[in-house]
Structures are given as C-alpha cells and as structure tokens.
Amino acid sequence: MNITLNDVPHQLPDNTSLASLIEQLPPFEPNTVIALNNRIVCNQTWSECKLKEGDAVMTFQMLGGG
Numbered sequence: 033m034n035i036t037l038n039d040v041p042h043q044l045p046d047n048t049s050l051a052s053l054i055e056q057l058p059p060f061e062p063n064t065v066i067a068l069n070n071r072i073v074c075n076q077t078w079s080e081c082k083l084k085e086g087d088a089v090m091t092f093q094m095l096g097g098g
Contacts, residue, residue, distance in 0.1 A: 033085045044083065051079040053089065063094040 033046050037053070044053065050066065050073060066073050067090040073081055083089070 033083065035083055035085075035087045035089060037089045038091060048083050049079055050081040050083060050089070053083065054078060057091075060091075061093055065092045065094055066090070067092065 033044055033048070035042050035044060037057075050068065054060070054066070066075070066078065068081065068083075069088055070090075
C-alpha cells in the first residue's frame, strides 16, 4: 500500500499498524505527536491503528512556551 509520511511517499505492506511504521523511523524526541489524515492519534492506540491505502501521516514536535 502507498501512504505519505511527512509529505514523502512511502510503500508499506498491507495491514501495517501506525506503531509498526513508527518503529521503522529514527528515534522520536520527547513530545512527538502523530497525525493521521489531519487528526491527532493518541500514542496508546498506535498499535491498534491500521494504515490504509492513501493515508497521510505527519509527525510533529510539541513545543511549549509563552
């Protein structure tokens, strides 16, 4: 299946979970957030979340300040 990760096309096996995709990426910094099709996905559900053809995954670094 084909997805985009941070606006870059990627090909993955069918039924790949979001957690499996993340394991293939460089180590995450603390406070990294994942959005799937423009919706934030709670890290407790990454293993349950199966990716589908055409999905768009984005990673974000949460920053605090004021």
